[in-house]
Amino acid sequence: MAGKTKISIENLNLYIGKQHILKNVTTRIPEKQITVILGPSGCGKTTLLKSMNRLTDLYSNVKVSGKIMIEGEDILHTDTDITSIRKRMGLLSQRPYPLPMNIFNNVAYGLRISGRKNKMVLRQRVQHYLELVNLWDEVKDRLHDPASSLSIGQQQRLCLARGLSVDPDIILADEPTSALDPISSEVVEKKFFDLKNQYTVVVVTHSLQQARRIADYAIFMYLGEIVEQGEASEFFSNPKQELTKSYIKGLFN
């Protein structure tokens, strides 16, 4: 595999109650590339993504074993505070969840909790991150309007700006464009391309076309297991497993 490994997952098993959701998952997420996790609904791809910043802690009756190493630190068994681990990872969910405050404060929130309180600096940084996601021109005259008044596509870009504002090095995205109109989808997708120079991006998707467009590295999951993974070019042109072949051909979804 080309590039350095950012996240390495070893023998990850996750149960919710008696249900075995993730089965012996072992994989490596390359640094500063886009990794796409593919698979049909219910195959555990979202759970795998959320276990990377331990949002799975919020599930009831959850049992996790194995290792998730981020730059050598096992985040499942660590003394490091979980909030500081999460801060290193921006999350973009299926539908955008802006915070219940105005547009400016949505981005400033992350900056404020990481200790930046100077008003001038806040203004500059907020503008910077809104520009980064191509939202500034659309909202610069209405920064004090509720974030909920934006369109869904704008909200998703706002969430991306908010996620970037805490200066993460990893971006986790859970079907980030599935609720968006085609134009916003394209903006978000293109943004991932720009971002991969600086960030490690992990995208969960069930859209094969999207995966083909953006992936550097691909992981295919089925029923909680990783069926196949590899460099995207190799993965899409020359899949090894029968299951992967039929999935890529679109025989099932």
Added chain:
Amino acid sequence: MNRLKIRKAEELFFRVIMFLATSVILLALCMIIFSILRKGLPALSWSMISQLPKGGFYFGKEGGILNAIMGSVYLAFGATFLAFLIGLPVALYINIHLHKRKKLVNGIRFMLDVMWGIPSIVYGAFGFTVMLYFGMRSSLLAGMLTVTLFIIPIMIRAIDEVLKTVPTGLLEATLSLGSTKSETAYKVYFKQGISGIVTALLLSFGRAIGDAASVLFTTGYTDNMPTSLLQPTATLPLAIFFQLSSPIAEVKERAYASAVILTLIILFISLVSRISSRHYHKHKIK
């Protein structure tokens, strides 16, 4: 075709039932307000709300119930404030910190619901017992604490019901930014739930100012203005009760006038809080 007719008839049937039910409720509300106003307005006068009861007030002589108005306002504000101070953290705690401990949270909710259902006279009797134990006499403070106890379950469950509806995605989004759970609670959940929190405050305030049984033994009753937490004080529900049980027609009418005052206070508080929460409400994420 026939099937469609049956479904249309069904639809009509349920619409009529729902319309009737709504009408009955509205009618009952209007009748209550109408009867209070009809009997109370003629007896309502400026002296009623600006004066203390003078000698023989309860036999139809001059004076007013300013002492009871002030007593009730102090009591209800104090109790609502204390219940909010305790209730808000509890509601946030069970929704955020105990998010995954469903069984424990359901147990807590069940207990609170039971506490909600206990009649206020029981809280009054409990408050009275505790007072006796500490050798306190009936006072504004004792009443305030008893009423606080009695409205806490209402406060917590009302806030809780709204926080329950905060989408898990919002919790995940906030935690992913590296917020602690407490930051999530006070910076995000509080704002998202503000309209429900205002409703909880109103519900609790309404119960606090309107309840007679819990203050019967604990605050006592006097004709003086409440000036100290440690002195007994009059309250509106008891003022209504004492006047209503009088055989003198004039005094009875004043009971209705007192009820009008009580209703107006609640109406005023509702309006003020609704308007002041509108600003936050518009930020709510749907």
